[in-house]
Amino acid sequence: MKAIVCVKQVPDTSGKVAVKPDGTLDRASMATITNPDDLNALEAALKLKDATGCEVVVVTMGPPPAEGMLRELLARGADRAVLVSGREFGGSDTFATSQILAAAVNKIGVGPEDIVFCGRQAIDGDTAQVGPQIAEKLHLPQVTYAADIQKDGDTLVVKRMLEDGYMMIRVKTPCLITCIKELNQPRYMNINGIFTCYDKPMEVFDYEALKDDPLIEVDTIGLKGSPTNVFKSFTPPQKGAGTMLTGDNVAAQLASVLAGKHLI
């Protein structure tokens, strides 16, 4: 039995977001982190490992420096890591990305008891699409927005959150689950993990390694194979600077502004 966790390295949006004059993101000036929901996905897998001794494999698609993030996840307790990296994969939209990741997961192999975990969504794109699209490509049942997972024989019982409540869903393995932050509290790296993370296996899947999978074709991956294209990207107009209220009577000033605008 194994748990395969799909993760993404993203710019840290809790700090400042730097935008270049041409309207694209200045990634170089921003710190990168493991996507927060993906840490919940990893924790779900590690809990399963605690309970069953299963193997935990982390897989990411990204540029070579993403290896650093994968080492950190090995230090948190994952057993092996796969970096999917290649120029042919660049510019992929969610559809193309899911084709590539599905092919990578196929190569890792999904057995009858296995579970693929993803975070609900990545904070750079906020799409929440890649998880369900991988599930479709692998013909796996999916449960998204998981806030609780209980193993029950060869099934999982998942609490799946809605805006106005939740559903309890039973799903058989193999399956794909997307995880939200309410699911668990991700553990930190421990000393032993930090010492051993460079001894654990790290594989790189490039285009050559995946090209024989039927999902990987020139017209289904990369910028050219992506069904969606960016037609325009732009920055919204800067909001004019607001008014700072100062003096002893700021509360009265604000109340009179609100009354003047007929808001109270």
Added chain:
Amino acid sequence: MADFNEYKGVWVFCEQRQGALMSTDFELVSEARKLADELGCEVTGLLLGDNVESIAKELGGYGADKVMLCESPLLKDYTTDAYAKVVCDMVNEYKPEVLLIGATNIGRDLGPRCAARLHTGLTADATHLDIDTKKYVEFLAESSTIDLSKQTFDYEDRNLKMTRPAFGGHLMATIICPRFRPQMSTVRPGVMKKAPFDQAKADACQIVKPAFSLTADDIKTEVLSVEKAATKLVDLIGADVIVSVGRGISKDVEKGIALAEQLAAALGNGVVGASRAVTDAGWMSADHQVGQTGKTVHPKIYVALGISGAIQHVAGMQDSELIIAVNKNETAPIFGVADYGIVGDLFKVVPELIKEIEAAKAAK
């Protein structure tokens, strides 16, 4: 490439829960009407469920020419497998040019599954849609910093232009899907304007019951139960006034929340929101969270109390009509998006503010 001429009509997946339509459905049908008028085609609502015929015609009142109704006991509660199968089979059979889905927790489960199966693109969480290029250019003139004098546009272009925020609204991207049909987008709830309800149009709305096949074997998951949240959840998306609290209440959490409640009441039937720091700390439940990983709101008045204004939060509230920020730290980024800022301790400022607002109201 498929023959695009075969693909006609704008479809809306109309989500129902426990037999009731979602307000997002009406927003999307209203928006679909505008797009269909630009394309010169029909609006079709796609409604799946069990015994839901009685709610179908209401969609006509917002602009649907017809509703395709697929009823089965297997469609009573949402399951990815059953809904994706019926939606994809319908799309393959009837070939709409555009398919819109509300970006709810269910729509965001269904949309990507269907797009992957239909081999087409999917734009996530769109906040603006255009067919007509002239209207799109007008939108850019108003909502972007692009120098339009240096741009050329193809005014004959009939692709759906789907605009969405990225990086928490710091960037906007317009997405197109030029090589595949249908053009699919999930659409952010609460953004598109609902058209006025028209009873005559509702009465005229045609109900079609297409044949479809679905068996229990198609469904790999089992819904054990559907539970409504035990406590009434706060309706942030529909609120006109929101007073949100951040880490600044840490000195006295209970009092901070109570002050926010009082201020919200004084401003007029408002509700209390929270930054991620507050919900992560467990001071308030997750349904109060405003921001990138919480809810996106656009009330008439938004008050941020003791919130620093990280993009995580700002992404969810920057489109509010009037933003007021109170923060001890004068360099807090929240002041960059605020219309009115007060540097001060919220525990001192807010009680005065409540007093002055009550006085101003009494003076009217």
